[in-house]
Amino acid sequence: MMADIVKELIESGVHFGHRASRWNPKMAPYIYARKNQVHIVDIRETVRGLLRAKKYLKQVAEGGSLILFVGTKRQASGIVEREALRAGMSFITERWLGGTLTNFRTIRDRLTRLEELEALRSSDDINSYSKKMQSSLNREYRKMYRNLNGIRNMNRLPECVVVVDPNKERNAIREATKMGIATIALTDTDCDPDIVDLPIPGNDDGLRSIEAIISHLADAVIEGKTGQPVDREAVIAARIAAQTAAAEQAAEETAALAAAEAAAAPIVVAEEAPAEEAPAEEAPATGAAVASTAACAAAC
Structure with a gap:
């Protein structure tokens, strides 16, 4: 099982850190090496932190108790959003x-x-x-739905807050710490x-890295609620299937849009094409021009 976790994390790129010039020295214990001016996270520390969390x-x-993602x-x-909903x-x-x-x-x-x-x-009262x-x-x-919909069922303070990127979510961590709420972060x-x-410790910018870590944490929540282990392979298979379906739908929408644009193009060209200008007629020669031409012919 441990080997499977390590393999999944490496394939997800969890070990890729930021450029060395941007590092925080406090992360030194979690850094394995520096390659091409990029820090490489010690995957052993990532696994250790993930298992503790x-x-x-x-x-x-x-x-x-409640957990806020x-x-x-x-x-x-x-x-x-997807993993929090999966974990309820x-x-x-x-x-x-x-x-x-x-x-x-x-x-x-x-x-x-x-x-x-x-x-x-949802009622007719709004028409009044x-x-x-x-x-x-x-x-x-x-505006309220966008900002509050995710916490509408949070009827009390959570026991733990899980965040991605503590630099980005510094306010959330600050409030949680002030209220004595535990914090977990992909750092x-x-x-x-x-x-x-x-x-x-791990890559908090890559989609696959974030997905790997957060889905593991969601699995832990589900196992705690149900008392049953989560089939990790089934979770990954469902995720891949959803991604494939989304990609196929996006491709179909793109193809349909391209076909619609191609069909509309001739019509637009026909409507907007400027009329061809008729060739300009030669202006009739004036009397002075005729006389000048005759004089020139006589001199020649």
Whole structure:
């Protein structure tokens, strides 16, 4: 099993760090070497950190406590949302709202407001408002849904916060630390591991690296909740199938768009092609020009 984990992590590129010029010296114990001016993370430290984090998350899930997954950077948002949903936990992938943990009562009030707006939009009562007011309410709803939908079921503070890139999610870690909430983070070579309780040294920019680490952590949560081991091969197979289906759908959409553009091109050309200009007629010779020509002919 250990060999399988190491193989998966290496194939996912977890060991690729940042350029050496960007490193944080506190990450020195987790760095194996430097190659082509890029730091290579010690995969043994990655496995050690991952196993510690999985053990802790499993214990937290067994006790029925909540876990919050946070990943607002572009590379991480989709993966974090998918894996958090698979584990049945809350997530934040858009923007960390100040006070999410330290002022949780206000956040709960905003969630109540979100539910009110949803109820209003699903009923006919919204038609009693003016068009301008409806537009304002819809904007408010979209903004609140985008920022709060992932934590709408978080009815109490979490026991642990899992983040991708502690540099990016520094506010989340700061609030969690202030509230005595444990933190786990995928920590690259440019980060400070001391601000996190359980750092997992590794590449926090690569899609495959983030996916490998976060899916392992989600597996630990599921195992803690169900008491049953997760079939890792089935998880990977399902992920590959989903990626293949998404790629095929994207290819079909691209082909359909290209075909539509190709079909519309002749029509556009026909409509927009400028009319050919008729050749200009020669202007009739004036009397002076005729006389000049005759004089020239006589002289010759």
